[in-house]
Amino acid sequence: MFTEDSPLFQQLADKIADDIAAGTYPEETAVPSATDFAVFFHMNPATVSKGVNLLVDLGVLYKKRGIGMFVAHGARQKLHRSRLNDFRAKYVEPLLAEAHVLGIDDEALHTMIFEKEKDQA
């Protein structure tokens, strides 16, 4: 669930972001409180706050005083954009690197992608 590869607060923020992107938390609805996340993941509340604040800074969540944290309007779009930015580094580059190691040339790679897309269509 959680790994050593990046700071915990970052991983938590990513998890919440994933849920928002997937539609688990619709816009303008509340997400669980920091304490709820802390208890649920057995995580230090300060770490949770850091992760939540990260999303607040990104404009994905906002605080309603006395009530809790809500998914901001346009959050899915914002997340979509930042995930697009990450897509290249996270998926395309490793794909190309592995293809290179295996000796799959560009044309073979394109064919593979094309065939897969045809299957799914």
Place this chain on the structure above:
Amino acid sequence: MNALASAVKLHLNKREATLLVPLYITATVALISVLISLLFWRSGSQPGSAVWIESSQYNPGMLYALIGFLAYLGVQSVSTTFPFALTLGSTRRAFTGGTLLWAVITSAYLAAVFTLLTLIELATDHWFVGFYVFDVNVLGAGDIARLIPIVFLGTLTVLTLGGVFGASWVRFASRGPVVLGAGIAVIVIVALIVLIPVAASIAAAFQLWWLAVASIAIVLLSSIGTWLFLRPAIVR
């Protein structure tokens, strides 16, 4: 002051042991006294006769039964209560003071109980049947002015003596009580050796209140001893 009060409360937390068990023991001894009296009666002795009164009053059962229990109470007031007191956050100072204060309270309680029962015994002319339960020699033979100091100081002495043994155990584990007991025995024997030549004149001049002074001295020495044992003690 607050810590002292908390320490006393800690000792009193075991309400049954402190308040009820002495009563159970007293009742048991009383019952036995009654049975012995019945035995006398069945074997021909007449309640109220001189022989009856004298033999009834010689019954020391009450004393021995309670001493045993009070010694246990005194020991565990330190040996098993101190580790818990430390964890709760008591200081050693407050605990020692609180233990002494608790012993005083318990002694006063027992003295009050015995006074009441003795008064009832006297008022009912020995329970309407001439049975001597509390009007016995070891308890002052019905004299309240002697009963109260005997029960109060006696209880206090036994409790605090038990406490210092408990403290020696906390500090030095099983060696503690052995060494303490040996130490006390040595002191007593040495005192006797010193005093033997003048024993006769002491016996002649003996006053009951000397016992009172002696018991107060023991109480004070025991309390100081408890403090000295507990101060450097850690519970591993």
Place this chain on the structure above:
Amino acid sequence: MTTAIDIQSVTRRFGRTTALSGMSFSAEAGSILGLFGRNGAGKTTIMSIIAGQDRPTSGRVEVLGREPFENESVLSQISYVRDNQRYPDDYKLHHVLRIAPDFAPNWNADVAAELVEGFRIPQKTKIKKFSRGQLSSVAIVLGIAARASVTLLDEPYLGLDITARALFHDVLIRDYAAHPRTIVLSTHLIEEAERLFDRIVIVDRGRVVVDSDRDEVPNLAFTLSGTADAVGRLVRERTVLRSNTIGGLRSVTVRGATDEALAAEARASGVQIAPASLQELVAAFGESEALAPASDSAPEAALTQNGAHS
């Protein structure tokens, strides 16, 4: 940020044994500090001193700014959950719950009740007949419901089943979030607890070997595993904390952080490389001879890391 616990060069000797040797670390108010190390490393000894139940042979310990030993006002703000707690003869659970508020000004009976129920602590049985797990449960109730400013938990999990451990974590975090306090927790169940900590301290043979923010742990050490030759080549001059060789395979835990160059080299040699988890870090120091101190003052040997933002 105020310092709730300050340990300055504490040494503790018992006769000829030295349990603590120049130990120094501190805990910020409101933080959760994890204390790790092998049995006998000194965790219980230092916690006992912090709790005011013992005193250093030399050095100084301050809790909430003052030395805790025999200090009424400080002691009333410390709660200590320890192993092997003895209770007065014939005590039952209700005796403990009745007297606890007199020593813990912030005592909360609702939290206590919730824990008693969740742990299924017997109400009618004498405590001296309790199992190991039940004893731990009682101690945890005392430790958490007290809501003490400084809460010390020395291996509180002993004997607890997994459900009880989960309950302990749930209630601890929830109550800590609602009523912040400084917590020091020592445990061997590292994976279960590792996300709780702000700061981690690893002790070995009476001194601190790691004192770091939780977030910095991945930068403190990394693991390499592969063929013995390849691993040996990658290790080079680095300090090896722990090495495990079976057949031709070797895995090591190495001090320091990985970098891109090393990662690439590892991939090229078929060696797996990863930042050390907290558990691996603790295990590495448990076996390590690398930092066996030559003298009493070797604080520079300790790994100390503070993040840019604490």
